[in-house]
Amino acid sequence: MRLGLCGLISFLFFCHCIQGQNPSRRATISGYVREIGSQEALIGVNVYVPGTTTGTTTNTYGFYSLTLPMQDSLRLAYSFVGYETVLRTSQLRTSQTINMDLTPGQALAEVDVKAGPRGEKVSESAQMSTIDIPIAQVKKIPAFLGEKDVLKVIQLMPGVQKGSEGQTGIYVRGGGPDQNLVILDDAIVYNASHLFGFFSVFNGDAIKSVELIKGGFPARFGGRLSSVIELNLKDGNREKLHGEGGIGLIASRLTLEGPLTRSKKTGQRSGSFLLSGRRTYLDILAAPLINAETRGQTKIGYYFYDLNAKANYDLGAKDKLYLSGYFGRDKFHSRDKVENSDTDLSWGNATGTLRWNHLFNQKLFSNTSLIFSDYKFQIASVERGTTDNQLYSLQYNSGIRDFSLKYDLDYYPSPDHSVRAGLQSTYHRFTPSAVVLQNSAISQLTSNVSTIDVVESGVYAEDTWRPSSRWRVNGGLRLSYFKQKDVGYFRPEPRLSGAFMIKPDLSVKASYALMNQYVHLLSNTGIGLPTDLWVPTTDRVKPQQSQQVAVGVAKDFVDKGLTLTVEGYYKDMNNIINYKEGASFLLINDPTSANSVRWEDNVTAGRGWSYGAEFLLQKKVGRFSGWAGYTLSWTQWQFAELNNGQSFYPRYDRRHDISLVGIYELNKRITLSATWVYGTGNALTMPLSRYNADRPGMSFSSVDGGSGLIQGLFQNGRIVEDYGNQKNSFRAEAYHRFDVSIQFHKQKKHHERTWEVSFYNLYNRRNPYFYRLEAVNSTATDPGRTALFRYSVFPIVPSVSYNFKF
Structure with a gap:
């Protein structure tokens, strides 16, 4: 290779x-x-x-x-x-x-x-299905509880489906959350969410740029099927000490940046640094309420924090060093004095990147990166007796740790060619699960799954070429290789995208990309929670693979500062995996018999396909800016061991998705912004009927399609719910909401301050979070009827935040 x-x-x-x-x-x-x-x-x-x-x-x-x-x-x-x-x-x-x-x-x-x-001009670029979002816009868009979040802004783009209410889950063109390659300064971030998915780990004050690629992938990217989200940290101010931060309802943040030493030869600053931190104080705010409710018998605490750091130094005119890192953690703790039990959950990421830029000559630029990434999830639960002797103990750990070497070359032989080539090799260590169970009744049992070590490598070359004044082409080839014990996979991945200029501001585009993915995320919910399990390709689980074709039109309205893109796509996915019916990560081990079970026994492989059309009208600058996006799409999955082998719509298949975003600079002191989103309801599996298992035939009834009610009489005994033969055949109600915010800016002599007032879900739409069957008007002699209840979590949510710069 x-x-x-x-x-x-x-x-x-x-x-x-x-x-x-x-x-x-x-x-x-x-x-x-x-x-x-x-x-x-x-x-x-x-x-x-x-x-x-x-x-x-x-x-x-x-x-x-x-x-x-x-x-x-x-x-x-x-x-x-x-x-x-x-x-x-x-x-x-x-x-x-x-x-x-x-x-x-x-x-x-x-x-x-x-x-x-x-x-x-978007029309002149060979690349398609790519969206870059100015960070200045991200900071002006209304945010949930005032926390500016780049991932939630990405959710507002066409082709990107949102997860559950308020969460940062991202589903691109029919793909799952594990099919997104999230990169921060060359390091992969495996779990990009805080607070069980309600906030992302990325602090907007420390981010310099963010780009989303959802098709026509350049050859330099690999390892995922659906999208690349590339984020770069700020380098730091080389001229003077600068800071910014904010105080919100649930979290505060502070960023400091400034110069390092001054060069003796040139007199210029030869480097800079950046430090950025954020912490929530939910544990402090919620403690009095929890103590009052439980009379001090139960203590529950939760908080998250994250830290970004970066330094760069010029070794000379042709050599530069960059050192950057991220560390973040979520911690949840519960102590029940009545049950005499403790439960702790924690999860988080740590990344580090050391990069060396070298300029060989005016046409050839290189970058060498040493990269570290580590994600861990831990559960610890202990129950004690009245005399504090330990009766029960459970520990669960899972994670993935990477060490990578990456080398890239940028070569500019002429204005008509821009060549990139390079290689990357990553050593993965997976810990699918490690469970230790102690119980006084059955002595001490231990069931462990050993770590899994694998190597994933890739080499690539690509060229952005202008063969004539009308044509723009980006072609490349990536060769990927994966090795796990005696199993190896070698896969070529061709990439091609191009644009033909019909007019100076109008072009038609097309792209093709073949992608392979060697890591998998096992999830019962599909939400992307920290309890989800990262596992590698093995001798029994093949790599995921996708092929995507896209065609579209790009138009620039230069005098108005507008860009318009319309794209259609078809994506086919093979060897995607899912849990078998009734399986979960907790069933991977059998502690009662101390027998180890391979996680592959609990999964099934299948295929999926997605197709649709996307519309985006975008304006990035001016007093009024924003975008309008619309997606029409279909996604289906098929597994031999699920839904009787029939195809079904996954949970986040949405027929229609609309996002409207507007930002208006009323004057230098006031900024107004608003967003409105609409999406077809999620596809869910709901019971079609219920019956008494002890007295079959006594009472059996089905869902009334018009009212959504289940009616019938049930005798005493075990109630069984019948889900029928069709998975995800129930459609939740449509999701929509309207958010607004107003920012008040004040420029002082040495600093700038901004007050922001925002309202999430302004018209108080009760969007469905989940559904549940419950008995209505039941008594000891009359079971009443059973109804389908909708539960919502976020009504109108006002927030106030204070932001400052100096």
Whole structure:
């Protein structure tokens, strides 16, 4: 595999080097683009020749390279959403380095129209099914309890289905929560939620950029079927100490960033740092209420915290070091004095990334990363007797730990080619479960599942190519390899996407991607809770695989600052796994007999398919900004051992999904924003009838489809619910809500402060959270009737928060 990659990369480089070599007539301009005042590297800045389609964009580290014919006067433009466009004229007689600083603010309208910034045009990009969301917009959108959350903003995008009420679960084009590759500074985050899924682990104050890719995946990404969510932390302010934070109803946060040492040679700052922390105080707020309710007999506490840290240092003009990390934890504790029992739950992530950038020359840029990622979930429960002798003890642990090496090359031979190639190898250690049970009646029993060690590797090469003024193509190949004991899988993954320009601002696009996934998430709920279990591909469980085809149209309305994309897709998924009927992670071990059971015995493999259409009208800048999104989709799964082998709609299949987001800058002091969302109800499995198992035939009745009621008489005995033969045949009521917020800004001499008042679910829609069958008007002699009850969790929820910058 290594020889194949080396040959592929060498061939691409050789071809492009021949094309790009003509030193007597061509020269290269390269450099870094940063934000003025902070020297923060800017990702995705458009560097182009005005009035032409010749240009490039900065990479993840703010680097760009552009090779052009030599000329006496060259005019270059630097443009980026949310920043003023800069025009620079210079001679291009020899290769040179030009570093550029951009000023935050609105781009000049007359420059946009006359120069025609190519990089801001969605219609000119070969990539499709990709959405980047400005962090400035994320901070202005209404948020649940005032906590700004990038994952919940991603949920507002077409093609992304939301999970249960208020949760951060993400389901992209029919895929499950485990099929999303969530990356923070190159490190995988396996569980991206706090508070059992109601908040994500990402603090918006520390995030520099976020991008969602839901189809047409570039070859540099692999390991998941449905989406890539790439997040990058801020580098830190190189000019001065800067801070921001906020105080909300349930949590507070603080971020500090500033310069490190100053270079003796250049006099400029040679590095910077960032520290960002957040903690909730739910445990402090809830303690008095719980004590009053239980008279001090029960103590329940919960809190979460997270910490982001990053430092970077310039080793010289061509070498830079970056060290970043994340650590977060959720902790729940319950102490019952009456039962004399304790229960503890904790889960969290830890990541670390050490990166080395090296500039070989003006056309070749490299990055080497050492990456660590660790996710753990733990349960500890103890019951004691009246004399404190231990009667029962249960401990459950699961997790996944990664060590990775990643090497990437960016090569810019000419304006018509941008080549990327690299490799990554990850050593996974899975702990599917480890249970220790002690019981005084049956002595001490131990049942453990040993750790599972596997290696996952991939190599890739891709080229973004402009064969003519009308065509844009991104083609690539990824070779993935997975090894677990004596089992190995080698899979090629071709990728291709392209755009054809019908007009300067209108294009048609198409893409194809084959993806493989070697890790799986076992879930009973499909919500993505910390109790879900990460397991690897084995000799009995094959890798998941998907093929996705998408076609679409992209249109830019340059004078209005609008972009419109319409896409249709079809995705086929094979070897997806699910629990068998009645199985769960708690049944993986049998402590009563101390026999170990392989988790593979509790799962079944199947396939799924999804297809639909998506519409997105987006405006990123201006006094009024936001987007309108609509999704029409169908998703079905089929497992040989579920639903009698018949296909069924998974829980989060939604026929219609609508999101409307608006942000309006009333003036410099007041910002208004609102969101409205609508979605078809979830597909659920509900009982069709109930009957008395002790007296069969006495009373049997079915659901009334109109009223949703189950009526009948039941005698004393065990009641059995009949779910029928069709899984998820019941549709919950449609979900919709309206959120609003208003921000009041005040600029002081040395700091800025913002008060925000928001209302979640303004018109108090009682959206279904779950359904339950319950007896109505029952007595000792009359069982009454049975009705289907809907339960909601969030009515209108007001919140107030205070935010500051200095």
